[in-house]
Amino acid sequence: MKRRINTWSEIDWITIILYLLIVVLGWVSIYSAGYNEEHNKIFDLSQRYGKQMILICGALIIALLVVVTDSRFYSLFAYIIYAIVILLLIVVLLIGKEIHGAKSWFEFGFFRLQPAEFAKIGTAMALARYVSSKSFNIKNSNNVFNAVVIILIPAVLIYFQPDTGSALVYFALILVLYREGLPGGILLIGILMMVLFVLTLMINKMAIIIALMVVGFMIFLIIDRKIKRFLIAVLIYIGLSGTLFGLKKFAGLGLSVYFILILSLIISGFIYSFFIYFYRIRKAVLIYMLMLGSIIFTFSVDYAFNNVLKPHQQKRINILFGIDSDPYGSGYNVNQSIIAIGSGGFSGKGFLKGTQTKFEFVPEQSTDFIFCTVGEEWGFRGTSLIIILFTTLLLRILFLAERQRNGFCRIFGYSVFVILLFHFVVNIGMTIGLLPVIGIPLPFMSYGGSSLWAFTILLFIFLRLDISRLEYLV
Amino acid sequence: MKNIYENRKYVFGALLFLVVFVFIGKLFSLQVLDKSYQTTANRNVLRYIIRYPARGLIYDRTGELLVYNEAIYDLMISPNLVEEFDTSVFCDILKITHEDVEKKLENARKYSYYTSSPFLKQVSSETYAVLQEKLYQFPGFFVQPRPIRKYSKKIAGHALGYVGEVDEHVIENDPFYKMGDYIGISGIEKAYEEVLRGEKGVNVYMVDVHNRIKGSYQNGKNDKPAIVGTNIVSTLDADLQEYGEKLMMNKVGSIVAIEPSTGEILAFVSSPTYNPSSLLGRGRSKVFETLSSDTLEPLFNRPLMATYPPGSTFKVINGLIGLQEKVIYKQTEFYCDGGYYSGRIHVSCHSHDSPLNLPEAIQNSCNAYFCNVFRRILDNPVFPSVREGYNSWRGHVLSFGFGQKLETDFPFELKGFVPMDSYYDRYYGKTGWSSLTVLSLAIGQGELLITPLQMANMTATIANHGYYFTPHIVKEIEGEEKIDERFFSKHFTTIDSVYFPIIIDGMDMAVNGPPGSGSTARIARIDDIIVCGKTGTAENPHGEDHSIFVAFAPKDNPKIVLSVYIENGGFGATYAAPIASLMIEKYLKREITRQWHENYILETDLIHNEKEN
Numbered sequence A: 001m002k003r004r005i006n007t008w009s010e011i012d013w014i015t016i017i018l019y020l021l022i023v024v025l026g027w028v029s030i031y032s033a034g035y036n037e038e039h040n041k042i043f044d045l046s047q048r049y050g051k052q053m054i055l056i057c058g059a060l061i062i063a064l065l066v067v068v069t070d071s072r073f074y075s076l077f078a079y080i081i082y083a084i085v086i087l088l089l090i091v092v093l094l095i096g097k098e099i100h101g102a103k104s105w106f107e108f109g110f111f112r113l114q115p116a117e118f119a120k121i122g123t124a125m126a127l128a129r130y131v132s133s134k135s136f137n138i139k140n141s142n143n144v145f146n147a148v149v150i151i152l153i154p155a156v157l158i159y160f161q162p163d164t165g166s167a168l169v170y171f172a173l174i175l176v177l178y179r180e181g182l183p184g185g186i187l188l189i190g191i192l193m194m195v196l197f198v199l200t201l202m203i204n205k206m207a208i209i210i211a212l213m214v215v216g217f218m219i220f221l222i223i224d225r226k227i228k229r230f231l232i233a234v235l236i237y238i239g240l241s242g243t244l245f246g247l248k249k250f251a252g253l254g255l256s257v258y259f260i261l262i263l264s265l266i267i268s269g270f271i272y273s274f275f276i277y278f279y280r281i282r283k284a285v286l287i288y289m290l291m292l293g294s295i296i297f298t299f300s301v302d303y304a305f306n307n308v309l310k311p312h313q314q315k316r317i318n319i320l321f322g323i324d325s326d327p328y329g330s331g332y333n334v335n336q337s338i339i340a341i342g343s344g345g346f347s348g349k350g351f352l353k354g355t356q357t358k359f360e361f362v363p364e365q366s367t368d369f370i371f372c373t374v375g376e377e378w379g380f381r382g383t384s385l386i387i388i389l390f391t392t393l394l395l396r397i398l399f400l401a402e403r404q405r406n407g408f409c410r411i412f413g414y415s416v417f418v419i420l421l422f423h424f425v426v427n428i429g430m431t432i433g434l435l436p437v438i439g440i441p442l443p444f445m446s447y448g449g450s451s452l453w454a455f456t457i458l459l460f461i462f463l464r465l466d467i468s469r470l471e472y473l474v
Numbered sequence B: 001m002k003n004i005y006e007n008r009k010y011v012f013g014a015l016l017f018l019v020v021f022v023f024i025g026k027l028f029s030l031q032v033l034d035k036s037y038q039t040t041a042n043r044n045v046l047r048y049i050i051r052y053p054a055r056g057l058i059y060d061r062t063g064e065l066l067v068y069n070e071a072i073y074d075l076m077i078s079p080n081l082v083e084e085f086d087t088s089v090f091c092d093i094l095k096i097t098h099e100d101v102e103k104k105l106e107n108a109r110k111y112s113y114y115t116s117s118p119f120l121k122q123v124s125s126e127t128y129a130v131l132q133e134k135l136y137q138f139p140g141f142f143v144q145p146r147p148i149r150k151y152s153k154k155i156a157g158h159a160l161g162y163v164g165e166v167d168e169h170v171i172e173n174d175p176f177y178k179m180g181d182y183i184g185i186s187g188i189e190k191a192y193e194e195v196l197r198g199e200k201g202v203n204v205y206m207v208d209v210h211n212r213i214k215g216s217y218q219n220g221k222n223d224k225p226a227i228v229g230t231n232i233v234s235t236l237d238a239d240l241q242e243y244g245e246k247l248m249m250n251k252v253g254s255i256v257a258i259e260p261s262t263g264e265i266l267a268f269v270s271s272p273t274y275n276p277s278s279l280l281g282r283g284r285s286k287v288f289e290t291l292s293s294d295t296l297e298p299l300f301n302r303p304l305m306a307t308y309p310p311g312s313t314f315k316v317i318n319g320l321i322g323l324q325e326k327v328i329y330k331q332t333e334f335y336c337d338g339g340y341y342s343g344r345i346h347v348s349c350h351s352h353d354s355p356l357n358l359p360e361a362i363q364n365s366c367n368a369y370f371c372n373v374f375r376r377i378l379d380n381p382v383f384p385s386v387r388e389g390y391n392s393w394r395g396h397v398l399s400f401g402f403g404q405k406l407e408t409d410f411p412f413e414l415k416g417f418v419p420m421d422s423y424y425d426r427y428y429g430k431t432g433w434s435s436l437t438v439l440s441l442a443i444g445q446g447e448l449l450i451t452p453l454q455m456a457n458m459t460a461t462i463a464n465h466g467y468y469f470t471p472h473i474v475k476e477i478e479g480e481e482k483i484d485e486r487f488f489s490k491h492f493t494t495i496d497s498v499y500f501p502i503i504i505d506g507m508d509m510a511v512n513g514p515p516g517s518g519s520t521a522r523i524a525r526i527d528d529i530i531v532c533g534k535t536g537t538a539e540n541p542h543g544e545d546h547s548i549f550v551a552f553a554p555k556d557n558p559k560i561v562l563s564v565y566i567e568n569g570g571f572g573a574t575y576a577a578p579i580a581s582l583m584i585e586k587y588l589k590r591e592i593t594r595q596w597h598e599n600y601i602l603e604t605d606l607i608h609n610e611k612e613n
Ligand SMILES: [Zn+2]
Pocket: B336, B337, B338, B339, B349, B350, B352, B365, B366, B367, B368, B369
């Protein structure tokens, strides 16, 4: 039974106000980044800020359309919309326009569309529909596998464009499955593997192995809380590797350092097994296995990267993680970006007064590096305001998602949350030099129609679904 | 409904707060605690000086250096930092006019007010030495060193290729390249671009308001040295190449020489040629214009891209196919009465003894003989129709590498043309053609089109008794164990190796037959080396026919194979054969004993004579 309710009094105005604030601040920054003496009219359509103004108006109309649509539409048509976006991703690979070496765009005259941005909406809908269906059980590995496939199909297609940054966003959706009951251990191991993967490519194997061992021993200490046993464990290990190093040095055995470290780890593992047998410290086995597994994983990543991957694939991964060979590449962007933000100081240089973020100092100024402009012109006050706005918005979405009574709405809400979170973290993290340069936009702020519209649709579908909890009593 | 996993919302919340904490902390340290950025960033004090790597060197097969690098300097400008300066001193140093300065300043401002761009490219080291001392007087200008290609000899322009600035299209599609970078545009420079180019480096400096470098930014933390490109050993023999180019002076055509046991290209001459260093430096665009408007097309890469009908050289292929299909044997004889007659069709022949067997027919290059052979191949009763006969013949032909790219390491290779049966269907209807209709294929005329490189490769296949290695121009890449795998596999033809000696005997007799026996290429004979060869003439509807000669030597254990093309050179023996012979002597003996022979070729001028006519 459907109840009549007033959409405009029930819709979550807090979210809308936060949304509008961020969009307006984004436009102001784009205006400032593109501003110069010759072009200073707000509606100058030859400039990015002029175009963005039109795009924002378009976004508001789209938001309105999304809200007046019947909420059942979104769950009913979830799979169809998913199929359409997948089709678009395939078509763009075939006939898309290639810009900067990636086939990511459809071009219609003066207008360009990036299907990868819109694919997030379809994927979130399909995931929500599938995971909320009655037949879905988080404990059934087949079901979980299917859900992961829903996420991976668009990611793989986007990877082939190649637009690795946008492809990575989809992995964030796996976090939604955690909220729905996926064991945390699986997630932790996944995260551990990803971190190790990146570290292996970026720093010395040796450092990773030593760090892993130290962490392993520390966890052992924390869990066991017996300093004596901890010391014995460490002594056994040091004694073993010391003996082996001695053999290497004085008996002239041709042992590699890695071999020694690993051999002593395995042998000491056997010795610990006795400990465990006598003292029943089960968790020690787990730590030991995890540590050994991690080290083996580190070696295999290293091996696979250097011996299995072709040079162009290595290059793609290197670029993704900012280990770029090109001097004017990522290092340049990040340096310029940090200088720009740093020069803003506490209160900034003032609106339109930025010197670093004008024109070409920071490339991709109005798209991926828009946060720089804020940092330079509004200083620490501006940057923390933006971070607070985003945080509040994200918390609000989390709150709204939790108050849904229906699985579809909650899962969709969480999808919106993790997608926005991922973009927020990666974009700002890269701009301030904490994360490698992965070119993805800052939601609602970066210049570009596809990303603005796609995020707007994503957010307003969720707001529409939120109202529907009052319409239907399920 | 209470969800049992609801508590996990706190994990998400905690994650968010962790991020916020880290971000705010980092921003606080960057914007509030660290004052260094605030004092320095009032203007763009960082200067990125790109360290251009030297491209890899190119050697010939004997280790002789062919291509190397020399330093030149680009004078760069950052328009936003330019202040009033003394233009006359500036012009004196650079030897340019005041108008030049105005124009270049305006161009640079138009390109970008804040990003630096080249003001004057390729300043010599002498000018640089003077400029360097006065540079402080010209804020906004700085010097960017860069290596430029140098050639030790003026040879092998078409094989080595040249480098030039990248265009917009390349920059859009490959993030490796930036405005002003150089890239290989043809030849080895293009084919091995990724090997030769090396990696750009960068030095980041702090610069004060007086345009003086104050030192490395962050102690050179962001600097990166340039990585020099990898050296390459080419398969070319520089002496042979130089000699070939000398012989081809005042002639239009090409020479391709290959070592048959490896597929390595020993000489790659395209005539007229150009001096590779003329396409570098400041005069480049003018030279390029002159070269491209020349009617003799010096920039045209003839060995790879010129396609001609093979003429009589193709008789060796038809002979081999006839043997393989068992429609003839070594001793099979045909009469020749001044040509081949069938109904209204007539293919004429020159006068010679008759009848001839197969080797003799190759020696004499008898047209009638090969018309007979060709008809037997196509009208072979084992095939239900001429179409199957033709397709079987075509299959054999393709196995020699004709009608397709050989997949050498050169860019821009052409396929040539071996018509499909459907090609004739279109002209004559599905049942409208027979072996007689396509008879010109018997003597290598008609629709067939073959490049000089494919022709040399065919000769290598014969010298090897039935297989070839894909021809290639690069022998070694420094630091790599091997060049590409594809250059080490034998491509076998569809002809059994036992049939090749019969054809080779014919080619031997064509060069070394006793006087008066009808040998067509006695002019290619060398006393103590057994040269095997075959003449050919490519019909040219636009003028004098093209002269072709293919050869290999010595007969046993061949060391070199060649195809020589002389455009408008008439019959194959006239010019092509003696040139091939001299090349063989040069390569195998390293000296020329037949001076009169050499003089005859050197004195021949087919370009200027023709123009007078
Ligand atoms: Zn004859």
